[in-house]
Amino acid sequence: MTKRLFPQYQRFGLFMAMALFMTLMLAACGDNTATPVPATTAAATKAATTAAATTTSAATTSAAATTAVATTAGATTAATAGGASVSKSGFKGTLSYWALGYAPGANTGFSKSTDAAVAAFTKANPDIKVEVVGYTADQAGFAKIVNAVQAGSGVDAFRIPNDSLPVLVKQGAVAPIDEYITDADRSDILPGLLDTVKFDGKYYAWPLWVPPVAMYLNVDIFKEKGVDLPKEGWTYDQFVEIAKKLTFTRANGEKVYGYSALVDPGLVDTWPFILSDGARPLSADNTKYTFNTPEGISGLKKVTDLALVHKVTPPDFGTQKLDDILTAMQKKLQAMWSRPSGDSATLKANGLNFQIIHMPIGKSGKAVSAGGIGLIAVAANKDKARLSASMDLVKYLTSAGVEKDVPGYYLAPAARKAVTVQEPFSFFAPIAPTAWITPSLPAWTQIRTLIHPNLQNAIFGKMTAEDALGQPTVEVNKLLAAQ
Amino acid sequence: MAQFDVGKIPVRQVSTGQRIVLFFRKNSWGYAFVLPSMLTFAIFTFFPVIWSFIISFQDFRPRGGTTWNGFDNYVKAFTTQNNVFVTALKNTAYYAILTVTANILIALILASLIQPLNKYAQTFFRAAYYLPAVTSAVIIAVIWRWMFNTQWGFLNYLLSLFGADAVRWLSDPDIALNSIVLSTVFTAPATGVVLFSAAMGSVPKDLYEAAELEGAGPVRKWWSITLPLIKSTTLYVVVLYTIASFEVFEKVYVMVPSGVGDSTQTIVTQIYQMLYSNLNYGVASAQAIVLFLIIATISVFQFKFLRSDVEY
Numbered sequence: 162m163t164k165r166l167f168p169q170y171q172r173f174g175l176f177m178a179m180a181l182f183m184t185l186m187l188a189a190c191g192d193n194t195a196t197p198v199p200a201t202t203a204a205a206t207k208a209a210t211t212a213a214a215t216t217t218s219a220a221t222t223s224a225a226a227t228t229a230v231a232t233t234a235g236a237t238t239a240a241t242a243g244g245a246s247v248s249k250s251g252f253k254g255t256l257s258y259w260a261l262g263y264a265p266g267a268n269t270g271f272s273k274s275t276d277a278a279v280a281a282f283t284k285a286n287p288d289i290k291v292e293v294v295g296y297t298a299d300q301a302g303f304a305k306i307v308n309a310v311q312a313g314s315g316v317d318a319f320r321i322p323n324d325s326l327p328v329l330v331k332q333g334a335v336a337p338i339d340e341y342i343t344d345a346d347r348s349d350i351l352p353g354l355l356d357t358v359k360f361d362g363k364y365y366a367w368p369l370w371v372p373p374v375a376m377y378l379n380v381d382i383f384k385e386k387g388v389d390l391p392k393e394g395w396t397y398d399q400f401v402e403i404a405k406k407l408t409f410t411r412a413n414g415e416k417v418y419g420y421s422a423l424v425d426p427g428l429v430d431t432w433p434f435i436l437s438d439g440a441r442p443l444s445a446d447n448t449k450y451t452f453n454t455p456e457g458i459s460g461l462k463k464v465t466d467l468a469l470v471h472k473v474t475p476p477d478f479g480t481q482k483l484d485d486i487l488t489a490m491q492k493k494l495q496a497m498w499s500r501p502s503g504d505s506a507t508l509k510a511n512g513l514n515f516q517i518i519h520m521p522i523g524k525s526g527k528a529v530s531a532g533g534i535g536l537i538a539v540a541a542n543k544d545k546a547r548l549s550a551s552m553d554l555v556k557y558l559t560s561a562g563v564e565k566d567v568p569g570y571y572l573a574p575a576a577r578k579a580v581t582v583q584e585p586f587s588f589f590a591p592i593a594p595t596a597w598i599t600p601s602l603p604a605w606t607q608i609r610t611l612i613h614p615n616l617q618n619a620i621f622g623k624m625t626a627e628d629a630l631g632q633p634t635v636e637v638n639k640l641l642a643a644q
Numbered sequence: 645m646a647q648f649d650v651g652k653i654p655v656r657q658v659s660t661g662q663r664i665v666l667f668f669r670k671n672s673w674g675y676a677f678v679l680p681s682m683l684t685f686a687i688f689t690f691f692p693v694i695w696s697f698i699i700s701f702q703d704f705r706p707r708g709g710t711t712w713n714g715f716d717n718y719v720k721a722f723t724t725q726n727n728v729f730v731t732a733l734k735n736t737a738y739y740a741i742l743t744v745t746a747n748i749l750i751a752l753i754l755a756s757l758i759q760p761l762n763k764y765a766q767t768f769f770r771a772a773y774y775l776p777a778v779t780s781a782v783i784i785a786v787i788w789r790w791m792f793n794t795q796w797g798f799l800n801y802l803l804s805l806f807g808a809d810a811v812r813w814l815s816d817p818d819i820a821l822n823s824i825v826l827s828t829v830f831t832a833p834a835t836g837v838v839l840f841s842a843a844m845g846s847v848p849k850d851l852y853e854a855a856e857l858e859g860a861g862p863v864r865k866w867w868s869i870t871l872p873l874i875k876s877t878t879l880y881v882v883v884l885y886t887i888a889s890f891e892v893f894e895k896v897y898v899m900v901p902s903g904v905g906d907s908t909q910t911i912v913t914q915i916y917q918m919l920y921s922n923l924n925y926g927v928a929s930a931q932a933i934v935l936f937l938i939i940a941t942i943s944v945f946q947f948k949f950l951r952s953d954v955e956y
Binding site for chain 1: 705706707708724725726728793794795810812814815816817897900901902903904905906916917919920921922923
């Protein structure tokens with residue numbers, strides 16, 4: 162009898178063997194060539210606080226400086242009559258620019274100004290098309306852009322906050338800009354800002370702006386209740402008193418709340434309160450977790466008391482999305498909102514009557530804000546022409562030239578001295594110098610993810626402020642020590 | 645007639661090469677038709693699973709510099725981020741037990757109610773209950789999110805008609821996960837209804853007639869005839885829903901994107917966070933392998949204890 166070569170179970174084995182073979186073939190196609198990646202330094206954060214302090218004077222620089230910068234030729238571009246420069250990269254094709262807060266066709270200030278800026282660039286460079294992709298300004302959005310950049314394709318230039326940059330630099334996903342930055346650029350960019358993007362001796366992004374958190378006042382609600390608008394230098398107690406007066410129910414049953422803010426791992430909208438008594442999340446050299454101090458605990462209590470004691474916040478405070486609060490402000494259901502400068506354009510575009518004021522002062526006796534540095538970086542790319550074209554695009558989008566082509570492009574105090582920012586963003590210029598800047602550390606994204614649920618639990622009343630800030634201590638210190 | 649001694653019949657020896665040729669002559673077309681499916685399986689299922697398994701033992705860097713670190717990732721999977729993965733496991737188990745039980749019961753009841761109707765009514769209701777299955781899960785989650793909104797949501801509006809206080813459906817840590825469970829339970833279990841309905845239709849009618857002659861009522865017939873005879877379908881639906889419940893993600897991600905403390909953390913949201921926020925490929929892969937092992941173990945137990953006399 163002929164021996165069966167392939168009994169039934171062996172056919173299954175043959176199938177799996179073929180699948181495994183294909184798997185190994187696919188795995189062999191991957192490029193695992195090690196590429197040198199730079200070490201990140203904690204010194205970048207220190208530089209950031211110095212940079213923020215100089216933003217005020219930069220924002221009020223006259224237009225003469227704008228002209229001077231625009232005519233300074235970069236290494237790869239030639240000046241044109243408008244702000245946009247002609248790229249000498251020789252690249253012909255489409256670049257992909259990922260923009261934070263952008264939505265195609267949206268009626269928001271940033272979306273429109275981004276479209277206009279890109280149009281100005283492509284007008285000066287007809288051979289280069291730019292496709293703009295948007296992502297949201299929250300943890301989910303940052304995760305999306307980081308993943309896209311890591312994938313190594315589909316992203317040429319991207320907007321990113323400074324605290325999300327180090328982890329990408331560490332992965333070798335970002336191109337250094339040293340070859341493309343000129344002396345004119347260096348002198349125009351605010352001192353210290355470039356140091357926040359310096360890793361292992363190289364610069365890895367173009368600073369765009371410094372958007373600090375400030376308090377938006379819904380003026381019509383103040384008028385409705387006959388409450389005077391607060392003045393700069395107002396204290397936390399004054400803020401609470403105002404918030405209580407502005408938390409009421411209208412005759413038609415509509416509930417109005419005195420204050421709200423977004424609470425998200427990627428945002429620091431409530432942090433000015435936490436920092437207002439003098440606390441800082443990390444030590445000056447970024448080696449130790451220092452939020453669990455009496456100042457930090459009393460600062461966090463200022464936030465939790467708004468919800469639990471004074472009851473001036475909406476019921477969903479701590480879990481609201483941006484749309485919730487924007488809608489509440491526009492429908493005059495919320496009196497005060499702490500937020501960076503970007504959304505002021507949207508509120509202005511929708512006709513809301515609002516004013517901007519610094520955050521209330523705490524026990525430190527000084528006004529404190531919080532924020533990051535908006536950057537635009539270029540993804541690492543072996544295609545030199547494409548890389549060069551991307552650098553030209555980014556350089557333009559962070560220059561004074563773009564403000565010349567698209568007035569109102571800058572939605573926050575700019576990173577360049579030559580840029581004069583328009584209203585309402587100019588109101589944030591005096592606030593920027595007091596902003597604590599999120600650290601440019603690779604571990605920061607993990608640290609803020611550790612802290613965030615505890616902040617929420619404290620707001621919900623499930624944890625004391627002391628436990629909320631004390632619990633992450635050991636793990637945060639381990640992360641800092643591992644850097 | 646000559647008697648043949650089988651042991652003495654001369655057999656022509658066939659070489660291995662000839663056997664292989666014969667095998668492919670006989671089966672090549674079959675394998676050719678299976679090849680596209682096999683390629684799809686290899687590329688989109690087998691390869692990612694194997695690679696994920698490998699990465700779970702590495703400190704993976706997408707752009708080079710990957711090193712092996714043994715079982716460190718598996719230890720970190722459970723201990724990192726204040727042991728949030730353990731919380732995620734508990735939350736997911738809680739969600740799975742409630743939703744699977746509720747979905748199976750609801751699907752059985754709906755299918756039993758549909759079964760006695762005429763053919764056209766059955767078709768209409770099966771199609772109607774199947775609509776959630778063809779609707780994007782994200783859209784369903786967005787709608788539920790608005791329904792649960794504390795200030796403007798439909799549910800709190802209904803409560804206000806009865807003078808009840810507003811409920812913080814998605815912002816109270818003690819309630820948020822239950823709200824997500826509620827949204828799953830109130831979304832009709834489409835697949836279960838259709839499968840149970842089809843299975844009930846295949847139960848021989850004479851069994852019911854015999855039971856009626858014996859004096860059995862509707863409930864007794866349902867319990868003693870319908871349920872045992874659709875056991876194979878029940879097993880399949882239970883396994884299906886268990887796997888889906890352990891992989892819950894879009895509902896949580898859309899309804900509570902910033903989380904509610906850790907009360908709404910599930911296994912997949914934790915994997916997502918570990919990968920895309922912390923960029924820790926190794927730990928995320930280790931957590932994914934843990935999820936795979938959990939689902940596989942539960943499925944094996946379900947097959948073992950629910951199978952018994954099931955025939956396919």
